[in-house]
Structure formats: structure tokens, C-alpha cells
Amino acid sequence: MGVDPSDLLNQELYEEPESDLIISTLTEREEREEAREWSAKRDEIAQTMWTDYMARNIIMGKGNQGGTSKQFRWTKPMEHLFLEILAEEAQKGNKPSNTFKAASINRVVEAISEKFQVQCDAKHVENHLRTVKKQWQIICTIQGESGFGWDDNMKMITCDRATYDAAVMAHKKYEPFLNKSIDHYDEMALVVGKDMATGSFARTFADIDLDDDNIGSVPIDCENEATEEVRTNVSSSGTSKRKRKKAQESVEDEQIKLVSEQLGEIANALKQFTADKTPHLYNEVMSMEVEGFDDGFLCSVFDYLVSHESEAKAFLVKRKKHRKIWLQKFLKVEDIDNVV
Numbered sequence: 001m002g003v004d005p006s007d008l009l010n011q012e013l014y015e016e017p018e019s020d021l022i023i024s025t026l027t028e029r030e031e032r033e034e035a036r037e038w039s040a041k042r043d044e045i046a047q048t049m050w051t052d053y054m055a056r057n058i059i060m061g062k063g064n065q066g067g068t069s070k071q072f073r074w075t076k077p078m079e080h081l082f083l084e085i086l087a088e089e090a091q092k093g094n095k096p097s098n099t100f101k102a103a104s105i106n107r108v109v110e111a112i113s114e115k116f117q118v119q120c121d122a123k124h125v126e127n128h129l130r131t132v133k134k135q136w137q138i139i140c141t142i143q144g145e146s147g148f149g150w151d152d153n154m155k156m157i158t159c160d161r162a163t164y165d166a167a168v169m170a171h172k173k174y175e176p177f178l179n180k181s182i183d184h185y186d187e188m189a190l191v192v193g194k195d196m197a198t199g200s201f202a203r204t205f206a207d208i209d210l211d212d213d214n215i216g217s218v219p220i221d222c223e224n225e226a227t228e229e230v231r232t233n234v235s236s237s238g239t240s241k242r243k244r245k246k247a248q249e250s251v252e253d254e255q256i257k258l259v260s261e262q263l264g265e266i267a268n269a270l271k272q273f274t275a276d277k278t279p280h281l282y283n284e285v286m287s288m289e290v291e292g293f294d295d296g297f298l299c300s301v302f303d304y305l306v307s308h309e310s311e312a313k314a315f316l317v318k319r320k321k322h323r324k325i326w327l328q329k330f331l332k333v334e335d336i337d338n339v340v
Helices: 008-014 028-064 074-092 102-118 122-143 161-170 174-177 185-192 220-230 233-293 295-307 309-318 320-339
Strands: 147-153 157-158
Touching: 074 102, 074 122, 074 185, 122 157, 122 174, 122 185, 147 309, 157 309, 174 233, 185 320, 233 295, 233 309, 233 320, 295 309, 295 320
Parallel strands: none
Antiparallel strands: 147 157
């Protein structure tokens, strides 16, 4: 039996009023917000699944205490808590001779186990501490090489495309730390760095060679050594002290000279950037007008970047879509300042 196309029942089944059709459109900003929300939700679900999985393993493994321990997997939230606690311990002075006390390690063990419902022990924390030390060594190695800049606001090692390609080609392990914000940089500096500095490079022109072994070989504590000289040969103590004083002054002069040279190099580098890159920077900034940015706004961006060299370098190495994201953030900040 055929279907009668004029049948009113069939028309009701196959026809939809236009008023019921809803076409969803999202702005680019809304799409980014939605993507971020989904990303955060995905991370939350993954962490919950992992916590449940580890909790089940702990329950199942209670009757097999003598078996081999399973590999411990560190998540980003775990690593954040790990660094946060050890940074606090370092600031409290619980890191003598660059080694954390057992109580500090145990504090991390207890916090990780309790918060994430996993079976964490001291060996896991110590192993991860070694991993973070290796990461820090790579960061310091990159910072000590020429061709790299530093954005302290973003905690990011910056370089141009040619330097990036050459560095990654020669050292694949450099790639995670170039032109990307380094998570928990300040905490890492406290936990595995040799000093308590938490801004800019951990090793800059201010501390180059000032604590190296070749300088340490020169006697600096003249007063103690002069006292020993008096006990053995009173007549020669004055001469020895003067010689040591001259040696100390000579070392200090060399240190001052070295620091001055480093300052000179930095000043020359800044001048060179201004001379060579300013026209290029202007062209690159103004080229973003095709992305819908106002000409006057881009001029303000250019003026800002000229006076903030590290951010200018970072802007130049970004791809166009990343430049657009940065400009949108800058525009939002500028709008807030104008309202205030």
C-alpha cells in the first residue's frame, strides 16, 4: 500500500515549522571559554578516575604487602603540592647543605597520600625530587647559553625561531622549556636551586664565577690566617697580612671588573635590540590590523613592547594565533585601566 503525499498525517510527520529550528552560534571568545571549561572538566574527571583507580589498588593490595610496589604516577596537582610544601620547608631553613630533612620528605608523603588517596612513600618523593633536579639543570644550562632571553612575568625562556630550531635539533630535552611558561618556576628555584633567588635567572651576571673553585682557592679569611702566623713568626705577620690584603683586593677588583663587563654586554645587547629590532617590531605589531585590531590600539601595544624588551622578544617569536591571544589579553587589561 502506497503513501498518500497529500495525507495530513504525513505532513505533520515530515514538516517542521521554521520557528522551531534553533541555529546555535558562538563568538570566538565564547568558543575559547567553552574549550577551557571542557579542558578543566576533562582534567578533573581524569584526576577523579586516577584517584579511584589508585584507591582500588590500595584496597586490593592490602593482603599482599610482601609483593613488589607498583610504579607511582605523578600528576600535575601532585607535583604542585610537592613543590609547594618543599618550597615552604626550604624557606624555613629545613634544607641544610641542599638536602631536605627526613621530616620535610615525610610531610610531602603524608600530604600526597591524604589528599589524593594514593599510597605514596618517601622513596617516591625522593625519586621525584631527583627528576625535578634534572629538569632544573636543563633550565640552568639553557639560561647560561647565548641567544636566549627571559620573560620574568611569564617565567619563560625566550628565543627566536632560528635559535629555537637549532637548539631543539641539537638538544631535544630543551624543547619543553623554550618559549613556554615554566610551571612553578619560583618554587623549583627554592626546592632545587643553589640559592634562595626566586626571580629572573637563577644564575645571572651578578653571581657568575663569584663562588667558583678558582676564587675559593685564594685566602679570603685573612684575619684567621694572620693569627696563626703570629704564633709561629711574629716578625713576619705584618708582611703576610699586607700580602693577603692585596691578594683579596686583587680578587675583588677582578670580580668588580667581571661584573662591569657583564653589565656592559647587557647594555650593548639592549642597544642592539633597539637598533635592529624596533622597525621589525613595529611592522609585526601593525600587521595584526588584519585580525581586526584598531590601529590606535596597536600603536599603544608597540609603545609598550618597545619599553618592555623581554615581552617584545616573546611577541616576535609567537605564531599569529598566539599573538592574537596575547593582544586580546592586553586589550582587556587596557580597558580595565581606562575604566579605573
